Amino acid sequence: MKSTPILKALTAAGVGSRRWAADAIRNGLVAVNGEKVEDFRHPVNIETDRITVSGKSVNLRPEQLVYLLVNKPRGVITTTSDERGRQTVLEILPQKYRNLRLYPVGRLDRDSTGLLLLTNDGELTYRLTHPRFENEKEYLVQIEGSLNPEQKRKLEQGLELEDGMTYPAVVGEAKSTPPFNYSIIIHEGRKHQVRRMFQSLGFQVYALKRVRMGSLKLGDLKEGEIRALTPREVRELVTKRSDFMTGTASQI
Numbered sequence: 098m099k100s101t102p103i104l105k106a107l108t109a110a111g112v113g114s115r116r117w118a119a120d121a122i123r124n125g126l127v128a129v130n131g132e133k134v135e136d137f138r139h140p141v142n143i144e145t146d147r148i149t150v151s152g153k154s155v156n157l158r159p160e161q162l163v164y165l166l167v168n169k170p171r172g173v174i175t176t177t178s179d180e181r182g183r184q185t186v187l188e189i190l191p192q193k194y195r196n197l198r199l200y201p202v203g204r205l206d207r208d209s210t211g212l213l214l215l216t217n218d219g220e221l222t223y224r225l226t227h228p229r230f231e232n233e234k235e236y237l238v239q240i241e242g243s244l245n246p247e248q249k250r251k252l253e254q255g256l257e258l259e260d261g262m263t264y265p266a267v268v269g270e271a272k273s274t275p276p277f278n279y280s281i282i283i284h285e286g287r288k289h290q291v292r293r294m295f296q297s298l299g300f301q302v303y304a305l306k307r308v309r310m311g312s313l314k315l316g317d318l319k320e321g322e323i324r325a326l327t328p329r330e331v332r333e334l335v336t337k338r339s340d341f342m343t344g345t346a347s348q349i
């Protein structure tokens with residue numbers, strides 16, 4: 098059995114995201130056969146080595162990788178558990194998916210709807226959420242009234258929020274998808290980012306729906322519906338480079 102770098106083995110096993118695994122190694126929480134490991138590339142044999150995180154054994158044999166597309170309804174939160182008893186996205190899944198250690202890729206506000214990818218593939222999660230990969234996210238937005246050319250330009254060129262300037266975005270009109278009247282493509286994932294971008298121009302966002310993430314489209318999946326990704330969709334997500342800023346918001 099060949100050896101695998103510890104970071105890759107931890108991520109592939111679906112015990113947590115790549116970022117979580119990297120932090121655990123960096124913080125000296127990971128040990129192989131009782132020896133603390135601090136090098137991400139430290140080779141491990143997942144069949145025979147005993148790996149622990151914070152003293153607890155972890156099984157590094159990769160589990161079945163699952164990729165689900167959910168159209169998140171309003172009122173559901175995108176964490177795996179909630180101390181305040183609010184309904185989580187895991188709770189709307191059929192029972193057969195509940196014990197696969199799936200987690201959401203990126204966040205959607207409680208009041209937002211639309212595309213949410215759930216997976217136990219830590220490597221893919223990392224590629225889709227790390228800003229370095231500039232992964233596009235496309236949203237439909239409902240605001241009252243319309244943007245003037247200056248406001249549209251500001252959204253497109255980048256504007257100042259309390260946590261810094263936003264990257265350029267692509268803004269379009271969404272004429273055929275009421276109640277939404279605009280679409281916006283961004284490639285960051287800051288908290289409440291789209292709402293804050295519009296709020297900074299004086300617009301309250303009444304409804305927000307994610308319709309695309311990279312190459313993956315929500316299509317006609319209804320609110321609350323769930324489907325597995327096709328093998329082709331998984332392949333495209335893994336391999337396709339973002340064509341951010343080369344096109345315009347899709348005509349919806």
Ligand code: URA
Binds near residue numbers: 206209291292293305
């Ligand atoms: N931006 C937001 O403001 N909210 C979301 O749910 C997603 C992006």
